[in-house]
Amino acid sequence: MSGQTDLTRNQTLVLDTLTKAEGPLSAYTILDQLRGDGLRAPLQVYRALDKLLEKGLAHRLESLNAFVACAHPHCHKSGLIAFAICETCGLVREFSDEVVRARLDDWADREGFVTARTTMEIRGTCQQCASG
Numbered sequence: 001m002s003g004q005t006d007l008t009r010n011q012t013l014v015l016d017t018l019t020k021a022e023g024p025l026s027a028y029t030i031l032d033q034l035r036g037d038g039l040r041a042p043l044q045v046y047r048a049l050d051k052l053l054e055k056g057l058a059h060r061l062e063s064l065n066a067f068v069a070c071a072h073p074h075c076h077k078s079g080l081i082a083f084a085i086c087e088t089c090g091l092v093r094e095f096s097d098e099v100v101r102a103r104l105d106d107w108a109d110r111e112g113f114v115t116a117r118t119t120m121e122i123r124g125t126c127q128q129c130a131s132g
Contacts, residue, residue, distance in 0.1 A: 007051075013037050014048040015069060018058055023090040024066035061085065061092065063121050068092055080104065080118045086126035093126075 007015065017030050025033075027045045039045060049067055052058035057070050061083060068083075071094040080101035084093045101118070108115045 007055075007057075008048070010039065010044055010048040011051050013039065014045060015052055015057055018052075018067060018069035021068070024061050024064050024068050024092055026066050030067070059083070059094070059119070061121060062119070063123065068094070070094070072096065079115070080120070082120040082122065084122045084124070084126070086129055087123055088125050088129035091126045091128075 013034050014030055017033050018025060027042060027049060030049075031039055031042055031045045034045070049058060049060075052067075053060060059068050059070055059081060060066075061068060064085070080096050082095050082097060082100070084095065085091075100120070104115070104118055107113070
């Protein structure tokens with residue numbers, strides 16, 4: 001995983017926006033927030049996001065079509081990135097579980113499946129919303 005020192009201006013702006021966000025952001029929300037910084041076209045945001053994803057500094061939440069900054073830079077070494085998404089408040093928690101990773105690896109080995117990446121999304125209600 002590359003560090004943050006080799007980021008372009010647009011990549012830095014997008015990553016800073018994701019890092020400061022209270023929850024996942026769509027590319028168009030990012031664009032709206034960065035118009036004052038000179039970003040004018042969706043392609044500028046998508047290019048920056050693609051590089052941030054490639055560098056492991058951001059993640060795409062498939063079910064939401066939105067992006068978050070990586071909360072755990074070590075997650076890419078584990079081979080499994082998982083997200084718990086609260087459908088009430090929108091909270092997203094990133095985590096990794098070695099037992100789940102091992103089971104998925106075992107399945108892939110048995111099936112002869114070559115895994116490129118594993119991302120899981122669990123949708124439900126966070127503890128605070130469930131108790132409130």
